[in-house]
Amino acid sequence: MSVDIGGRLRFIRARQKLSQRELAKRAGVTNSTISLIESNQMNPSVGALKRILDGIPMGLAEFFALEPESRRKIFYRGEELTEVGKKPISYRQIGDNLFGRSLQILKERYEPGSDTGRVHLVHDGEEGGIVISGKLEVTVEDERRILNPGDAYYFESRRPHRFRCVGGKPCEVISACTPPTF
Numbered sequence: 518m519s520v521d522i523g524g525r526l527r528f529i530r531a532r533q534k535l536s537q538r539e540l541a542k543r544a545g546v547t548n549s550t551i552s553l554i555e556s557n558q559m560n561p562s563v564g565a566l567k568r569i570l571d572g573i574p575m576g577l578a579e580f581f582a583l584e585p586e587s588r589r590k591i592f593y594r595g596e597e598l599t600e601v602g603k604k605p606i607s608y609r610q611i612g613d614n615l616f617g618r619s620l621q622i623l624k625e626r627y628e629p630g631s632d633t634g635r636v637h638l639v640h641d642g643e644e645g646g647i648v649i650s651g652k653l654e655v656t657v658e659d660e661r662r663i664l665n666p667g668d669a670y671y672f673e674s675r676r677p678h679r680f681r682c683v684g685g686k687p688c689e690v691i692s693a694c695t696p697p698t699f
Contacts, residue, residue: 543572621697627682637677645671651688
C-alpha cells in the first residue's frame with residue numbers, strides 16, 4: 518500500500534487555509550520544496566516531513582492516520598446518528614467521523630433535572646441551538662435564561678456556560694458548534 522504524502526499534505530495545508538509560501542516560511546523550507554512534495558515529485562525524509570508538519574502544527578501520527586474520504590456522506594437516517602453523550606444527557610451527532618470537518622451538529626436530549634454539571638463548560642469556538650421541546654435553562658457567564666420550544670441561543674464558547682433541563686418533561690435541542698468539541 519502506498520501513501521499519497523503529497524496529496525495528504527496539500528489537503529491538510531488547504532484545510533488550514535495556508536499557502537505553500539506561508540507553510541514553507543513556517544517550516545523553514547523553500548516553497549519549491551512544498552510544491553515538489555505536494556506534486557509527489559519529491560519524497561521527503563521523515564525528519565523533513567516532521568519539520569513541515571510542525572509548521573501546521575500536526576504530528577506525524579495524525580498525518581498518517583488521516584484517511585481522506587473520496588466522497589462524504591450527505592444524508593443520515595435518524596438511526597445513523599452517533600451517540601457521543603451519556604445518560605441522562607444524549608448527544609446524537611450527525612456523522613461518525615468529523616475529522617477534517619469544521620462544524621458539529623447535535624440532536625440533544627436532556628432528561629428532567631439533568632444538567633451539564635456544576636463546573637461550567639469552556640472551550641474554543643461558537644455554538645448555537647434551538648429548543649424543540651421542553652424547557653432548557655442556559656447560563657452563559659452571569660446571564661441565565663429559560664428557553665421554551667422555538668427559543669434559541671448563540672454565543673462564543675470560551676464564555677463559561679451550562680445547560681439544564683427544567684420542568685417535568687425531557688428537553689430536546691438541535692445545536693451546532695464550530696469547531697467540533699466531542
